[in-house]
Amino acid sequence: MCLSASRGNDIEISLEDFKRAKKLLERTEKKMDKAFKGIGKSNIAEVTDRVLTVIIAKKKIKRSEVLRFLYG
Secondary structure, rough: OOOHHHHOOOOOOOOHHHHHHHHHHHHHHHOOHHHOOOOOOOOOOOHHHOOOOOHHHHHHOOOHHHHHHHHH
């Protein structure tokens, strides 16, 4: 509806509006996991985020390597 309204004053949602909305949502969903990354009540949220980032990047990593990354 928003995309239709941004296009003009008619109250009709076109197939193109739907396709644009679908494409926009698909792109947004790819990074949605980062929307609230590190936010929360936990005082270790930032460290947890750093550990997750390393694990995701490396795919496979030993605990000792993670600790070395965090603490030098």
